[in-house]
Amino acid sequence: MRFIKSALAFGITFLNGTVTTAFSMTMSASKSTLYDLPVSNNGARCRIIKYKKNIPDEEVEIKSPMELGGLKTPEYLALNPQGKMPLLAIKDGISIPESDTICRYLLSTYGNGPDFMIDDPRSNLVARIHDMYITTIQGCLYKAAPPFGIYATRSDALQELQKQLKVIDDLIPDEKDGPYLFGNEVSLGDASLFPTMVFIDSMLPKFGITDGVPSKLGSWFSTVREQDADFAKVYDEVQGGIQAWENNGRWDEIWLAGLRDTAPETIFDKLIGGDIPASVVYEDDKVFAFKDINPAAPAHILVIPKDRMNLSGLRKSSPEHVEILGKLLVAAGEISKNKELGFGDGGARIVINDGEDAGQEVPHLHVHVLGGRSMVWPPG
Numbered sequence: 143m144r145f146i147k148s149a150l151a152f153g154i155t156f157l158n159g160t161v162t163t164a165f166s167m168t169m170s171a172s173k174s175t176l177y178d179l180p181v182s183n184n185g186a187r188c189r190i191i192k193y194k195k196n197i198p199d200e201e202v203e204i205k206s207p208m209e210l211g212g213l214k215t216p217e218y219l220a221l222n223p224q225g226k227m228p229l230l231a232i233k234d235g236i237s238i239p240e241s242d243t244i245c246r247y248l249l250s251t252y253g254n255g256p257d258f259m260i261d262d263p264r265s266n267l268v269a270r271i272h273d274m275y276i277t278t279i280q281g282c283l284y285k286a287a288p289p290f291g292i293y294a295t296r297s298d299a300l301q302e303l304q305k306q307l308k309v310i311d312d313l314i315p316d317e318k319d320g321p322y323l324f325g326n327e328v329s330l331g332d333a334s335l336f337p338t339m340v341f342i343d344s345m346l347p348k349f350g351i352t353d354g355v356p357s358k359l360g361s362w363f364s365t366v367r368e369q370d371a372d373f374a375k376v377y378d379e380v381q382g383g384i385q386a387w388e389n390n391g392r393w394d395e396i397w398l399a400g401l402r403d404t405a406p407e408t409i410f411d412k413l414i415g416g417d418i419p420a421s422v423v424y425e426d427d428k429v430f431a432f433k434d435i436n437p438a439a440p441a442h443i444l445v446i447p448k449d450r451m452n453l454s455g456l457r458k459s460s461p462e463h464v465e466i467l468g469k470l471l472v473a474a475g476e477i478s479k480n481k482e483l484g485f486g487d488g489g490a491r492i493v494i495n496d497g498e499d500a501g502q503e504v505p506h507l508h509v510h511v512l513g514g515r516s517m518v519w520p521p522g
């Protein structure tokens with residue numbers, strides 16, 4: 143059995159900062175359990191460490207979180223309140239979530255094999271960019287609905303993902319003497335990024351993005367897989383999980399993958415594109431507002447999404463549209479206060495006609511903002 147020297151200092155600190163009690167102890171490493179699934183990219187970086195350092199199952203055993211009932215059960219949450227995998231349960235009730243922390247624990251505990259710590263700070267930078275800016279939004283590749291980290295739309299998150307790939311690509315040297323990111327020594331940067339690249343490589347094309355992986359990154363990804371059996375093994379594990387998702391039709395209903403806006407363009411696209419002149423009263427990157435050419439009130443503005451996103455009518459809305467629907471209403475509220483457009487102090491009527499019976503004429507969601515006179519109820 144392996145023994146780990148671990149000086150754990152326990153202290154009780156009073157308000158004046160004086161430590162009144164402290165002791166240290168030596169712990170023996172009994173078997174640890176890595177809760178993880180083959181498809182988990184963050185877990186796969188820990189598996190790369192386990193494989194490369196030949197850590198036997200007798201020391202670090204891999205189990206499915208389902209053995210504790212799943213990620214969101216009280217039993218699992220007691221070990222990792224974030225309800226995420228991977229999680230390494232070590233001993234004496236200590237559990238370590240967060241793949242980077244798990245990897246560093248494994249590296250400092252098990253001496254065999256490469257140490258993954260190379261003399262190039264760009265390795266840590268790749269891992270950091272991956273953790274801060276890529277895994278936080280990776281759900282845009284496979285999750286049913288936004289938000290994806292700080293992004294409220296899938297297309298914004300997909301764009302950001304590609305930007306981060308470019309940032310990492312720029313860190314990779316043009317010339318290097320080995321298959322890994324920074325030469326012939328495997329690093330934490332390689333282990334962190336590679337499993338996520340399995341996701342990106344197979345999922346970006348589902349969104350019609352075939353040129354999303356820049357060239358140095360693409361060639362590192364294929365070379366390391368060809369030349370390193372442990373990376374190839376992890377590739378197969380993650381890919382097997384993705385294939386199972388595929389077989390279950392995971393992307394069939396995902397916006398911009400299986401689900402796209404196939405309805406014909408309308409006159410509104412011509413107004414947005416400037417092919418037909420419009421009396422534009424407001425415009426930003428997502429919203430377009432213009433005067434109705436057949437006004438039904440002294441002030442009558444239409445507020446529309448620039449990208450229809452399948453919203454030929456409000457009935458097509460889904461959680462994918464939460465951001466644009468909010469933006470349309472905020473813009474409508476602003477416009478309804480604009481006296482120069484003919485709106486008064488008494489308020490406005492803000493209407494969405496959804497479908498033929500409601501009087502919708504153009505199949506591109508539009509919010510009517512009507513004002514400058516008092517309205518009757520019920521509407522006709």
Ligand SMILES: N[C@@H](CCC(=O)N[C@@H](CS)C(=O)NCC(=O)O)C(=O)O
Nearest residue numbers: 182183184185226227228240241242
């Ligand atoms: N920052 C964490 C991220 C962990 C994470 O997002 N894990 C995913 C699987 S790769 C997960 O558990 N997702 C399920 C969920 O969030 O419900 C790490 O590096 O371990």
